[in-house]
Amino acid sequence: MGFLDLNGGLGRRFGSIGLAVDAFETSLALREATSFSVRGPERERGAALARRVADSLGLDLTGRLEILRAIPAHAGLGSGTQLALAIAAALRRRAGLTADARRDALILDRGARSGVGAALFESGGLVVDAGRGAADNVPPVIAHLSFPEDWRIILVVDPRETGVHGEAEMRAFADLPIFPAAKAAEICRLTLMQILPGVAEADMEAFGDAISRVQELVGDHFAPAQGGARFTSRAVGRVAEQLKLLGARGIGQSSWGPTGFAFVADPDQAEYVASRARKDAESGIEIIVCRARAHGAEVRAEV
Numbered sequence: 001m002g003f004l005d006l007n008g009g010l011g012r013r014f015g016s017i018g019l020a021v022d023a024f025e026t027s028l029a030l031r032e033a034t035s036f037s038v039r040g041p042e043r044e045r046g047a048a049l050a051r052r053v054a055d056s057l058g059l060d061l062t063g064r065l066e067i068l069r070a071i072p073a074h075a076g077l078g079s080g081t082q083l084a085l086a087i088a089a090a091l092r093r094r095a096g097l098t099a100d101a102r103r104d105a106l107i108l109d110r111g112a113r114s115g116v117g118a119a120l121f122e123s124g125g126l127v128v129d130a131g132r133g134a135a136d137n138v139p140p141v142i143a144h145l146s147f148p149e150d151w152r153i154i155l156v157v158d159p160r161e162t163g164v165h166g167e168a169e170m171r172a173f174a175d176l177p178i179f180p181a182a183k184a185a186e187i188c189r190l191t192l193m194q195i196l197p198g199v200a201e202a203d204m205e206a207f208g209d210a211i212s213r214v215q216e217l218v219g220d221h222f223a224p225a226q227g228g229a230r231f232t233s234r235a236v237g238r239v240a241e242q243l244k245l246l247g248a249r250g251i252g253q254s255s256w257g258p259t260g261f262a263f264v265a266d267p268d269q270a271e272y273v274a275s276r277a278r279k280d281a282e283s284g285i286e287i288i289v290c291r292a293r294a295h296g297a298e299v300r301a302e303v
Contacts, residue, residue, distance in 0.1 A: 001252060001261075002214040003113075004188050005131060006179035006221065015131030015139065017191060017214070018078075018116030020124040021153055023290035026082040027069040030090040033062060040067030042083060049108060053088045056107040059095055074162040076254035081110040081117030082297075089299045099299065102138045115139030124293045126199055128191060147292035148202040152270035154248060154277075156240060156260035157286040158233040163256030164225055172225035183217050190214055204265040208249020211263070215252030222256070232257030235282045242280060246273045 004015030028040070038047045046067050054061035065087065071079035088104035105111040105118040115129035119141045128143040164172050190210040198207025219230030231237030231253050240251050240260045247269070248262035264270035274289045281287060 001211055001250075001254070002187065002218045003131075004128070004191060005184040006218070007181045007184040009181050009184075012131040012133045014113045015129055015188075016114040016116050017126070017128050017195065017211075018114070018120055019126045019147065019153070020120040020293035020296075021155070021290045022293045023153075023155055023288050024071045024077060025069055026067075026071050026079070026086050028083075028086055028090060029066045029068060030094055031064045031066065033064040036061045036063060036065075038065045038067065041070040042067055042073065042079075045073075045080075046083060046087060049084045049087050050091065052108060053084075053091050053104065057091070057095070057097065059091060061091075063094070065090075072157070072159070074165045075157065075159075076163050076257045076259040078117050078120070078255075081105065082121060084108045084110050085118065085121045086297060089297060093299050093301065101297075105138045106136075111138030113139075115141060119144065120293075120296070122296045124295045126292070128196070143196055145196065145199045146294060147199060148265075149291075150265065150267060151202070151204065151292070152264050152267055153290050153292065154243060154262045154264060154270060154274050155286075155288045155290060156236045156243075156262075156277075156281075157288065158236050158258040158284070159286070160284055161233040161236075161258035163232055163258055165256065169256065172222075176221065176225065179221055183221075187214050187217055202265075204249055204263065208263050211250035211252060215250075219253065226257070231260060233260075235285050236260040239277055239281050239285060239287065242277050243273060246276055248273055 001017040071077050073079045085101050085104055101118045101122045115138045116127045118138055119127040126145045126147050127141055129139040130142045131139050194206045194210035226232045236258055243262040244251050248264050250263040253260050270289050274287050278287050
């Protein structure tokens with residue numbers, strides 16, 4: 001839901017705010033076999049990740065890896081991190097090794113800018129990390145809160161678009177101007193004095209207004225890499241404007257998008273707002289009402 005400090009003048013850069021949601025999930029099974037194979041969506045990506053984990057942990061790679069469900073890729077939903085950590089967790093469990101999502105994120109290059117992916121895999125809820133410092137570690141978590149049970153998240157998904165990723169993402173970060181220190185300071189203040197207290201006290205007004213402002217500051221900075229707009233998908237941007245008019249708060253785009261989001265404090269109101277927005281949304285746009293996921297990944301052995 002936004003970076004804290006893209007300036008980096010205090011010795012740490014990035015820092016981010018993230019929330020686990022139950023709208024999508026990564027689910028996989030690792031079954032015994034004498035050789036190694038992968039089935040299901042994201043097969044090639046999954047195979048490469050499994051080999052990397054096995055090499056890093058000194059494991060013999062065997063078994064049939066079945067990817068049953070996968071989060072949509074390059075949609076701003078953390079699909080790569082969750083797939084990588086799920087595969088690593090399965091291989092660790094089968095080998096009798098202790099779970100260690102933070103180390104897995106490090107060896108799989110999933111914590112280059114944000115630590116929320118590993119933290120949400122471990123615990124769910126709302127997380128804030130402190131960004132990258134001089135040490136080559138996954139950014140440390142500095143806040144973890146349970147999300148109010150009645151609050152709902154409205155996701156606006158555009159399957160026709162993908163967010164900036166890979167080499168294009170690296171070029172975008174390199175080409176963007178220096179983020180002003182004063183704006184980074186404003187984001188940090190909003191996080192500490194409105195976003196976190198808003199969640200702790202179930203104050204949607206404080207939380208939502210602060211999230212919207214963070215998204216304005218970060219979105220304007222990233223706009224040159226997104227065709228000059230805060231939203232990668234113009235269709236998602238139009239739905240976001242309508243959600244705001246309908247009373248939703250905390251309007252923004254997840255990561256590089258194209259997925260947009262908004263928040264509503266009441267379940268019935270969320271369904272009403274979403275249904276109104278669906279009537280005017282372009283064909284192909286999906287509007288989903290979901291809840292925060294209150295727990296981390298589930299890893300179990302089945303006989």
